[in-house]
Amino acid sequence: MSNTSSYIEIKDLVVKYGKVEALHGISLNVKKGEIVTILGANGAGKTTLLASISGLIRPSSGTILFDGQPIQNIDSAEIVKRGIIQSPEGRRVFSTLTVWENLLLGAYTNHDKQKEKDILEWVFTLFPRLKERLKQLAGTLSGGEQQMLAIGRSLMGDPKLLLLDEPSLGLAPLVVRQILAAAKEINERGVTVMLVEQNAVAALKIANRGYVIEVGRIVMDGEAHALMHNPEIQKAYLGG
Amino acid sequence: MDIFITQLSNGLAIGSIYALVALGYTMVYGILRLINFAHGDLFTIGAYFGLTILVSFALQGNVSPLIIPWILIIMAAIGVAIIGFLLERVAYRPLRNANRLAAVVSAFGASIFFANALKLIYSPNRQSYPADIINLPNIPIFGVDIQSKRLIMFGTAVLLMALLYWYINHTRTGTAIRAVAIDQGAAKLMGINVNKIISLVFIIGPALGGAAGVLMGLFYGQIHPEMGFSFGLKAFVAAIIGGIGNIPGAMLGGLLLGVVEAIAGGYVSGSWKDAIAFGALIVILIFRPTGILGERVADKI
Numbered sequence: 001m002s003n004t005s006s007y008i009e010i011k012d013l014v015v016k017y018g019k020v021e022a023l024h025g026i027s028l029n030v031k032k033g034e035i036v037t038i039l040g041a042n043g044a045g046k047t048t049l050l051a052s053i054s055g056l057i058r059p060s061s062g063t064i065l066f067d068g069q070p071i072q073n074i075d076s077a078e079i080v081k082r083g084i085i086q087s088p089e090g091r092r093v094f095s096t097l098t099v100w101e102n103l104l105l106g107a108y109t110n111h112d113k114q115k116e117k118d119i120l121e122w123v124f125t126l127f128p129r130l131k132e133r134l135k136q137l138a139g140t141l142s143g144g145e146q147q148m149l150a151i152g153r154s155l156m157g158d159p160k161l162l163l164l165d166e167p168s169l170g171l172a173p174l175v176v177r178q179i180l181a182a183a184k185e186i187n188e189r190g191v192t193v194m195l196v197e198q199n200a201v202a203a204l205k206i207a208n209r210g211y212v213i214e215v216g217r218i219v220m221d222g223e224a225h226a227l228m229h230n231p232e233i234q235k236a237y238l239g240g
Numbered sequence: 241m242d243i244f245i246t247q248l249s250n251g252l253a254i255g256s257i258y259a260l261v262a263l264g265y266t267m268v269y270g271i272l273r274l275i276n277f278a279h280g281d282l283f284t285i286g287a288y289f290g291l292t293i294l295v296s297f298a299l300q301g302n303v304s305p306l307i308i309p310w311i312l313i314i315m316a317a318i319g320v321a322i323i324g325f326l327l328e329r330v331a332y333r334p335l336r337n338a339n340r341l342a343a344v345v346s347a348f349g350a351s352i353f354f355a356n357a358l359k360l361i362y363s364p365n366r367q368s369y370p371a372d373i374i375n376l377p378n379i380p381i382f383g384v385d386i387q388s389k390r391l392i393m394f395g396t397a398v399l400l401m402a403l404l405y406w407y408i409n410h411t412r413t414g415t416a417i418r419a420v421a422i423d424q425g426a427a428k429l430m431g432i433n434v435n436k437i438i439s440l441v442f443i444i445g446p447a448l449g450g451a452a453g454v455l456m457g458l459f460y461g462q463i464h465p466e467m468g469f470s471f472g473l474k475a476f477v478a479a480i481i482g483g484i485g486n487i488p489g490a491m492l493g494g495l496l497l498g499v500v501e502a503i504a505g506g507y508v509s510g511s512w513k514d515a516i517a518f519g520a521l522i523v524i525l526i527f528r529p530t531g532i533l534g535e536r537v538a539d540k541i
């Protein structure tokens with residue numbers, strides 16, 4: 001599915017943990033401005049895929065092209081600078097730092113003060129709760145608020161491509177809707193989004209396209225509405 | 241009461257040195273879960289650098305006694321910081337993903353290397369800072385004459401700690417150091433270069449340790465190549481008392497250890513002071529196993 005207009009294009013990606021292969025040759029692409037969701041059960045390899053994009057793990061073979069440049073051998077700090085920012089699974093906020101300090105760290109690579117201010121304003125309009133809790137330690141926030149902080153913190157780095165790893169994990173349905181609505185809004189502001197989810201219904205509602213991973217391989221892909229109505233998907237992920 | 245105030249001032253002075261050294265243990269532990277057993281030797285190296293600078297630039301008599309400590313501290317701190325930086329590169333970084341025991345062995349190796357290098361370069365015998373470098377009158381506090389050099393020593397150490405505290409808590413890089421100590425993976429996702437932060441910690445900790453060595457030489461006079469062993473051990477205990485990995489904890493632990501030790505020495509006897517001090521500290525650890533300000537569970541050592 002090679003496509004010249006791909007913003008990020010992954011080809012035959014193989015990733016191993018020691019001798020155990022977790023991704024057996026994954027290929028996928030995301031175009032500029034899209035929301036693409038990656039669906040799959042626990043242990044399928046979704047987090048591993050995002051970790052290799054973010055430069056946390058070196059793939060053993062395959063390529064990752066971002067904006068036409070290979071990035072599979074570039075280290076994580078440089079990847080953030082180029083505009084690929086990840087909000088990790090389980091939120092991973094810095095729990096003994098304040099909300100404000102967490103946001104500041106999100107802007108670690110951004111040295112443009114004015115831009116930092118503008119983004120901060122935007123983060124506060126997306127998640128007004130964060131503004132009320134700026135001085136609080138991140139570890140004292142509720143799960144939903146921590147997720148808002150994790151996403152807000154990623155935005156502070158001024159992402160071009162935002163990687164969201166299971167943002168709905170462990171949250172009440174109402175909060176899930178809020179978070180995914182925010183993801184949609186972020187996308188409408190021009191940020192390309194890769195959304196990893198187990199909650200297929202919620203993810204497919206906001207995505208343009210989706211891929212399904214099973215044990216390290218892509219087994220299906222297509223337009224979001226087509227996937228939503230695909231009987232196999234309905235059986236496996238939508239409880240229908 | 242007089243004994244109490246005198247011993248309190250002695251205790252705070254030596255305690256502030258323990259605290260400076262304890263900071264190096266605690267910062268490295270916080271970021272790598274590694275106990276840098278060579279840190280005590282960096283303190284010793286600082287003391288020797290200070291003496292060398294003092295002698296080779298003939299500072300005494302030519303420069304104000306209030307300025308001399310700062311010249312020595314800054315130059316020795318820079319020298320020891322370079323050694324700390326190299327220590328991490330050579331002895332610890334290659335073992336980052338090896339098992340923990342390998343790094344411990346490497347730390348002891350580095351410690352032995354430093355002590356012996358000092359013996360070779362200087363001499364295995366004691367050496368002395370001139371006794372009269374800082375020759376100022378005593379200052380009365382609550383009716384008790386306190387040696388002004390104790391005050392200068394304490395004030396200098398506290399100032400260095402205040403600077404560190406400000407840097408760690410109020411600058412972006414300081415915040416990044418704390419973030420790396422909490423979650424390296426998440427810190428990488430912020431675009432923080434974790435290796436650079438680790439190097440920075442191996443610059444700051446040894447710089448403070450080197451500064452402490454200079455203060456030790458200036459105010460207690462005698463130095464020898466192996467003094468870092470027992471002194472480092474005490475500073476390490478101070479870090480544990482405060483809660484290892486916790487920066488204000490190391491400051492508090494150092495001061496507390498110094499004071500308990502001095503008071504025990506003043507009221508009981510000099511030869512019992514270590515036993516009493518360590519006994520008191522064991523009691524603290526019985527009631528707070530993670531140290532006074534430590535929060536995390538005791539999976540530490």
Ligand SMILES: Nc1ncnc2c1ncn2[C@@H]1O[C@H](COP(=O)(O)OP(=O)(O)O)[C@@H](O)[C@H]1O
Pocket residue numbers: 017022040041042043044045046047048049
């Ligand atoms: N750090 C690791 N070391 C070894 N194996 C791992 C590690 N992380 C994940 N795995 C394995 O890789 C596979 C994919 O895991 P992961 O990417 O976390 O899946 P997902 O995010 O889809 O739940 C699983 O079999 C998992 O056990």
Ligand SMILES: [Mg+2]
Pocket residue numbers: 043046047048089
């Ligand atoms: Mg996962």
